[in-house]
Amino acid sequence: MYVIQQAKQDILQAIKKAVGHGFVPVIEELQSPPDPAMGDVAFPCFELGKKLKRNPAEIATEIAVKIGPKGHIASAKAHGPYVNFVLADAEFGKAILEEVSEMRDTFGTSDVGKEKRVMVEFANLNSHKDVHVGHLRNLFVGQAAVNLLKACGYDVIPVAYINDLGLHVAQSVWAIAAKEDWDKTPKDKRIDFLREVYVEANQALEVNPSLKEQVTEVFKHLENQKGSEVAVWKVTRKWSLDYLKQVYDELGLTLDHWYFESQLIKKTKKIIDGLIKDGVVVQSQGAWIVDLENEKLGVNLLIKSDGTLLYNAKDLALALEKEKDYHSARSIYVVDARQSHALQQLFATLKRMKFERELTHLSYEFVTLSDGAMAARKGNVVRYETLRDEMIEKARQETQSRHTDWTKEHTKEVVRAIAFAGMRFSMLKQDVGKKIVFDLDESLSFDGCTGPYLLYTVARIQSILKKAPKMKGKPSAKTLDDRHSHALVFAIAQFPEVLFRSSQELQPAILAQYLFNLAKSFSHFYEHVPVLQAREDQIQERVALLRAVSQVLRNGLALLGIETVEEM
Numbered sequence: 001m002y003v004i005q006q007a008k009q010d011i012l013q014a015i016k017k018a019v020g021h022g023f024v025p026v027i028e029e030l031q032s033p034p035d036p037a038m039g040d041v042a043f044p045c046f047e048l049g050k051k052l053k054r055n056p057a058e059i060a061t062e063i064a065v066k067i068g069p070k071g072h073i074a075s076a077k078a079h080g081p082y083v084n085f086v087l088a089d090a091e092f093g094k095a096i097l098e099e100v101s102e103m104r105d106t107f108g109t110s111d112v113g114k115e116k117r118v119m120v121e122f123a124n125l126n127s128h129k130d131v132h133v134g135h136l137r138n139l140f141v142g143q144a145a146v147n148l149l150k151a152c153g154y155d156v157i158p159v160a161y162i163n164d165l166g167l168h169v170a171q172s173v174w175a176i177a178a179k180e181d182w183d184k185t186p187k188d189k190r191i192d193f194l195r196e197v198y199v200e201a202n203q204a205l206e207v208n209p210s211l212k213e214q215v216t217e218v219f220k221h222l223e224n225q226k227g228s229e230v231a232v233w234k235v236t237r238k239w240s241l242d243y244l245k246q247v248y249d250e251l252g253l254t255l256d257h258w259y260f261e262s263q264l265i266k267k268t269k270k271i272i273d274g275l276i277k278d279g280v281v282v283q284s285q286g287a288w289i290v291d292l293e294n295e296k297l298g299v300n301l302l303i304k305s306d307g308t309l310l311y312n313a314k315d316l317a318l319a320l321e322k323e324k325d326y327h328s329a330r331s332i333y334v335v336d337a338r339q340s341h342a343l344q345q346l347f348a349t350l351k352r353m354k355f356e357r358e359l360t361h362l363s364y365e366f367v368t369l370s371d372g373a374m375a376a377r378k379g380n381v382v383r384y385e386t387l388r389d390e391m392i393e394k395a396r397q398e399t400q401s402r403h404t405d406w407t408k409e410h411t412k413e414v415v416r417a418i419a420f421a422g423m424r425f426s427m428l429k430q431d432v433g434k435k436i437v438f439d440l441d442e443s444l445s446f447d448g449c450t451g452p453y454l455l456y457t458v459a460r461i462q463s464i465l466k467k468a469p470k471m472k473g474k475p476s477a478k479t480l481d482d483r484h485s486h487a488l489v490f491a492i493a494q495f496p497e498v499l500f501r502s503s504q505e506l507q508p509a510i511l512a513q514y515l516f517n518l519a520k521s522f523s524h525f526y527e528h529v530p531v532l533q534a535r536e537d538q539i540q541e542r543v544a545l546l547r548a549v550s551q552v553l554r555n556g557l558a559l560l561g562i563e564t565v566e567e568m
Contacts, residue, residue: 003095004493007072018066039084056081093477100548113154122334127164127240128172132381142334148503165262170219175201268317300345330358364432391419421451429512457519459568461550468543475544484525
């Protein structure tokens with residue numbers, strides 16, 4: 001049990017004793033006061049007032065009077081219908097500093113998910129396309145979900161499902177096959193070539209829609225693995241997969257397994273044949289569907305009237321394949337909000353197939369640029385490499401202007417950390433249910449809620465710690481009795497609860513916002529409380545406090561996939 005949890009148990013026991021009459025308060029009833037000046041923890045007396053048929057404010061006053069300093073509790077005071085508790089600076093502070101010092105990298109983690117296997121499916125990008133800014137949110141949210149769940153003890157299986165045989169692939173292969181010497185494309189130009197061909201194919205089909213029949217034929221050939229187009233597909237597919245692996249490695253994605261749409265065709269057809277026999281799949285106007293009208297989900301179209309399989313059909317085979325391979329109790333699909341209806345149809349269809357595993361859609365809104373939404377088929381996307389290089393260049397200019405004496409290698413290390421922190425944090429700080437308008441300059445700012453600001457905070461603390469004297473014995477907190485130190489101690493203490501909540505709600509933004517608030521709390525502390533210009537006992541305790549802040553920031557940033565640096 002973490003110190004913050006023990007402190008809350010002390011509060012519950014004090015309330016229970018003060019109320020009497022067999023009353024047993026629970027931890028879920030405890031809240032955070034709207035203003036930290038009111039206290040650290042609040043207990044509302046509304047429900048208790050209903051039970052006792054008395055005024056909640058009167059009850060709060062009576063409870064507060066009966067509770068004195070004990071253990072982690074420094075004081076209790078009524079504020080209207082609430083009892084507000086202040087935690088003891090010396091007792092609570094010492095326990096927190098010792099806890100962080102002892103646990104270090106593991107502070108905040110738990111075993112709540114022990115022996116529970118969870119699969120997280122993300123990084124589901126398409127072959128024959130490049131990675132653009134709009135894809136990054138999926139990659140970062142998915143990896144953060146993996147990290148958060150692992151930190152809470154779950155057995156996490158991160159997997160990717162690559163759409164290497166969709167209609168977009170047929171369009172690309174159709175256009176490529178018509179070009180001479182396409183296979184002579186230089187290695188460093190292959191992804192550029194695939195992107196340009198895809199745009200060209202869409203433009204040609206818009207001008208002459210009758211050409212879609214040719215694309216449909218190519219699609220059928222690829223599904224059946226027959227025809228001259230298959231050779232084109234195999235070569236260009238490898239180009240794409242090599243590229244995706246390179247990007248995924250660069251972004252630190254920890255994928256255990258890759259699934260491919262092309263490997264599920266035969267299994268999909270077999271599954272649908274069985275569902276037709278069972279009456280789950282029926283024919284409608286030449287197509288094959290699952291009627292989900294009773295669930296108010298309309299019609300789940302699996303096979304079009306021209307005989308081609310749709311995504312939801314192959315997703316059925318994927319679900320069964322993942323079950324066969326890993327037997328996960330829960331499967332999380334990290335897919336953007338525009339696919340919510342399709343996933344509801346998929347889950348409903350799997351339920352009719354007696355698929356009993358827990359299925360969760362981790363939905364996120366899409367990323368736009370200041371001039372509107374992006375679309376690969378129109379060619380108006382910002383490639384990941386373009387964004388990365390622009391961010392690195394901007395970070396390099398800023399860093400070199402500040403540190404002309406740094407070596408090229410050291411500058412390169414810090415610049416890369418700044419650029420990737422800016423990119424990643426800007427995608428994770430927003431609630432997944434809100435759209436993001438990506439702004440490069442804002443994401444790299446050293447002010448405000450940004451990745452570089454958090455990196456700078458860590459580096460700033462490390463700079464102070466390098467000048468500090470060595471610690472003597474275990475940390476104490478007798479002199480950490482000012483309001484800035486108290487606020488910082490309490491902020492550190494909350495990290496385990498924040499991590500748990502962020503993992504359970506699958507909301508990396510909860511952790512991201514907490515880290516920003518912790519950094520701000522440190523800034524206020526450092527502005528008002530001298531660390532190295534003080535008595536020896538004060539220096540020791542304040543240095544211990546800064547070590548704890550640095551540790552929590554580094555732990556939290558690591559869970560978001562962000563590397564820290566010692567100086568900036």
